[in-house]
Amino acid sequence: MPGPPGEPGPLDAERAHLAASRTALRAMRADAEALDIGDVTANWVNAAVLQSEIDLRVKSLADLAHAPLFFGRLDFDGFPDPYGAPVPAADTAPDDTGERHTFYIGRRHVHDHDGDPMVIDWRAPVSQPFYRASGKDPQGVALRRRFGYTAGELTAYEDERLSGPGADAASGPAASTLLQREIERPRVGPMRDIVATIQPEQDTLVRASVDGTVCVQGAPGTGKTAVGLHRVAYLLYTHRERLARTGTLVVGPNRSFLHYIEQVLPALGELDVKQATVDDLVRHPQITVRSRDSAEAAGLKGDARMARVLRRAVRSGVTVPTEPCVVVRGSRRWRVPAYELEEIVRELLDRDMRYGAARDALPQRVAHHVLVRMEQAGEAPDDRVQDAVARNAAVKALVKTVWPQVDPAKLVLRLLSDADFLAAQADGVLTPEEQRAVLWPKPARSVRTAPWSAADAVLVDEAADLIARTPSLGHVVLDEAQDLSPMQYRAVGRRCSTGSATVLGDIAQGTTPWATASWAEALTHLGKPGSVVEELTQGFRVPRDVIAFASRLLPEIAPDLTEATSVRESPGDFAVLRHAPDALTDAVVEACRAALRREGSVGLIAADARTEELGAALREAGLTPLGPGEETTADSRLTLVPATLAKGLEYDHVVLDEPRAIVDGEPDARTGLRRLYVALTRAVSGLTVLHAAPLPGALAAPSPAWED
Structure with a gap:
């Protein structure tokens, strides 16, 4: 039940706790800044390392004005340990004073000068009931309170009584006005965290074990990207020492996407998580990507067959010795015959070893065989003698001839330039026509x-790993994974071969010719076969009318997927408008102007071939647009987005220009319809579709929201 902003008692007490918590956080930061490590x-090396850790600690204790210190409160009838699981409540009700054990849930831990917690980190076990408790399963919680903020000021609260006298019959997200308001809050600037609005099914994925790989198939607006980012934050909290040693990484589809999400983890207090695209991962110092493949x-x-071709190519230079190796030490000559060398x-070729190893x-x-002969002759060589024999000139010459060094970039260059060499390595793997391509x-x-x-760079990375093992991280989050090729999956998988991964994507949004056909196949290429695949179908951001309209395309682009639903309703914010061809551009400009009269960000999404014309028309009308990845502000909220860069981005209002042009801009109809599905589902509050050509596919059926 919402608490009115004007109610003096409870709100004043909560504001006082917020003020006291901010004071405590400033004291924690001051204590960290005052640390003297001189003695x-x-x-100086240790001092520099320790100082960098202190600096990171100080930075993590910043009081962010746009991120309130706490967003919820839990009142337990039992006596939970704030850092462990809550103790179930006794059968009796709270004592006569009504006193309960209260914990405030926020983005980070805050304690007072005595060390007592004032705000509990949302990742602590005691915070879990904030996301999962319900009237049917209260988990020891008597009351859950959510807080509403306006411009950083605490302005409202909302209570759910989960157990005891007066417990609410309906509780949870559907019954929460403040939670719904937070979900629907307009978006200006980069992506923000959803820590205050995580849903039970999302929380289950966020808190999954670090030892297992999780794949999340998520429809648009279901929060799969947020789940992945919050999962990283949770794992770093729960396994700090382990992941600090092994490292974490977030992999996104492009730089615009990474820029859009880059503020989420810092807002949660995690400042040391690297972000990269697949192209960044496979970048090689010797090569420059300057061409584009058909x-x-x-x-x-x-x-994936190219991995077999490369494996053959890497080992193609190995030859079987035909001459013995003679090692001279002092006055003695030791001979290893050719058949033993063979x-x-x-044996080394048959073993599954890296080429370099x-x-x-x-x-x-070879040195071991020499030592055996030495021992047979009555000598007593030790390990130092074996190392010396291994460095002998004759042995070095043998290795250089039999097992030559391989440079991965030069090897791939030869493979892609020399038809005869490629034919020899791809025999029985690629057809002659495929080899020519x-x-x-x-x-x-x-x-x-x-x-x-870009595809060549992935081949070089594969070859480099065949020669020397790629270092593995502790955990990798791979977003928009449906667009990766099998070789790209292998490249990412090498970075978490001894760790785990969180794979995020939507089969229906696959827009590359090699887009993922199934998650089972993708996880096999990643090196994580048999991993858990979870599906999110409940949308929280895309309005119900919009997702229903876009889902008409599912039977054509991903017939096996469950159609998504949405908890949001935005009546009047969805329209499909048809115009004459010569009036379409002007109509698009006016639609952008109308969208800018509302609160929030505006994205104009169009076929790549139309963006230049539309950009010129917008500038002529005084509506200078931003480009993808440029940060929106209160004064600059319109972004012109080529359809090929729209994936993963969100805007409060989307103006979609000429759907047919988006479809026709792709090499085949199915990929074009998937690209259109992506563009249609970027809207968080409203969508206006403008077209002159007939709508493609199942979208052509009439709808009540349409106007001609």
Whole structure:
């Protein structure tokens, strides 16, 4: 039940606690800033490391004006440990004074000068009931209170009584006015955290074990990206030491997307999580991506079969010895016959070892055979002698001839330039037609000047891993994963081969020719077969009319997926308008002007080929638009978005220009319809579709919201 802003008692008490908590946070920051490490470190290196940790601690204790210190409160009838699981309440009601054990839930921990908690971190076990408790399962909670804020000021509260006398029959998200208001709050600027509005099914995914990989199939507006980011924050809280040692990473589809989400983790107090695109991960110091493959070539280079071709190519230079190796030490000559050398080489080839590790092992194996002969002759060599033999000139010459060094970039250059070499390595793997499609139009002579593409860079990364193992991180979040090729999945999987991953995506939004067909297949390429796949279908951001309109495309683009629903209703904020071809651009400009009269961000999404014309028309009308990735402000809220860059972004109001042009801008109809599905579902509050050409696919059926 909402608490009126004018009610003096409870609101004044809550505001006083907020003020006291802010004072305590400032004291915590001041204590951290005042730390003197002059006499506690052994040397300047240790001092520098410790000071950097202190600086990070100070930064994490900043009091962010746009992020209230707490957003909820839990009153327990039992006696929960604030850092552990709550103790179930006794069968008796609270004592006569009505006193309960109260905890405020916020974005970070705050304690007073005695060390007693004033705000509990949302990731602590005692906070879990804030997200999961209900009238049917109160989890020891007598009362859950949500707070409403306006411009950083606490202005309202809302109570749900979950147990005891007067318990609410209906509780949870559907019954919460403040929660609904927070979900529907207009968006200006980058993506913000959803820590105050996490739903029970989302919380289950956020708190899943760090030891397992989780795949989230999420319809538009279901919060899958937020789930992934909050999961990172939760894992860092729960396994701080482990993940600080092994590292975490968020992988997104493009720079615009990463810029959009970059403020979420800092708002949750996590400042040391790296973000990258797949192209960033596979960047090689020797190559520069300067070309773009055809869809056929990119699809073949991204095919998992290329891993087999590369494995053959990496090992193609290994030869079987035909001459013995003679090692001279002092006055003695030690001979390892060719057949023994052949056995060593074949054994190393048969083992599943990195090429470089096997090459390093070869001289040691040869040296071991020499030591056996020394022992048979009555000598007593030790490990130092074996190392010396392994460094012997004759052994080095043997290794150089039999197991030559391989440069990954030069190897891939040869593979894509030399038709005969490619044919030898791809025999039985790629057809002759596929081999011709993979080859560069003109052979390249130099790594520096070769026409490298993004798909080529992934091949170089694969080759590099075949030579030397790629270091693994503790946890990787992979967002918009449905667009990755099998080879790109392998590239990401190498970065978490000994860790875990959170895979986020939507099969219906796959817009590349090699888009993921199934999550089971994708997880196998990632190196995490059999991982849990969870589906989110309850939308919280995209209005109900909008998601219903977009979902008409599902039978054509992803027939196996469950149609999403939404808790949001925005009557009057959805329209499909048809105009004459020569009037369409002017109508789009006027629709943008009308959207700007409302509160929140505005995105004009159009086919890439239409953006130049629309941008010029907007500027002529005095509506200078931002580009994707540029931060919106109160004075600049209109962004012109090419359809190919819209994925993952959100705007309060979307003006969608000419759906047919978006579909026709793709190489095939299915990919075009998926691109259109993405564009339609970027709206958080309202959507206006303007078109001159007939609407594509199932969208052509009439709707009450349409006007002609």
